Amino acid sequence: MPLLQLVRHAESANNALYNEIISECGGAAAVASDPSLQRRVDEEEARRRSSDPPLSARGLEQAARVGEHLAGENLDCASTLLVCSPMRRALLTAAPIARGLKGAGVANLRVECHAQYFEAGGCHEGGRALPGRTFQQICGDHPLDFDAAECFPSPDRGWYSAAGAPESDAQPRAERMCLWITERLAALPDTGRVIM
DSSP: OOEEEOOOOOOBHHHHHHHHHHHHTTOHHHHHHOHHHHHHHHHHHHHHOOSSOOBOHHHHHHHHHHHHHHHTTOOOOSOEEEEEOSSHHHHHHHHHHHHHHHHTTOTTEEEEEETTOSOTTOSEETTEEOOOOOHHHHHHHSOOOOSEEESOOOTTSOSOOOOSOGGGGHHHHHHHHHHHHHHHHHHSOTTOEEEO
16 A cells, blocks of 8 residues: 655744744743733734745754655655645745655655645635735746646636635545545555655
8 A cells, every 4th residue: 555644844934923922922821821912922923924934944944854854764665746735835845855855766756736735724814815826936936846736726826716714615625635645545556655
């Protein structure tokens, strides 16, 4: 049976911002014990966050270490599929993984960007959905050599186009992604792997 390896994106600038705001408000214990401080943290984070953040300095280090680790596994895989989200933090996490795998001589490596693979909320700022970048913009910004792009709406539209509540599509989209992953795994040889 093929191997499925799940990798969470490395620390994003928004993750670091949230921790910084908690620190500014007296630390995690103070925020946890005072609902008004938690509201302040949430409001400040919503005001200062990026809709599609890059990785923090710590996140760049984490991504490099994950890439080194996966490249050093010495798995005898007939093929490897690396799938990433179109979110900037996921792309920046996937890049050193792809470089590491290529540098280790991993056979039959494919890299795909899937526009349905993102957390609930997608690209949003101040409670409103933003369109995200087009696949062409993503390719111009990131050093990944993509073999395919899945589910991008059209060449001239950004990958995210939620109308109304961004979370409304989360469950059906997660189900579609599970089906897509299952189909990909079934199409691989027993010694294949998917890294997401």
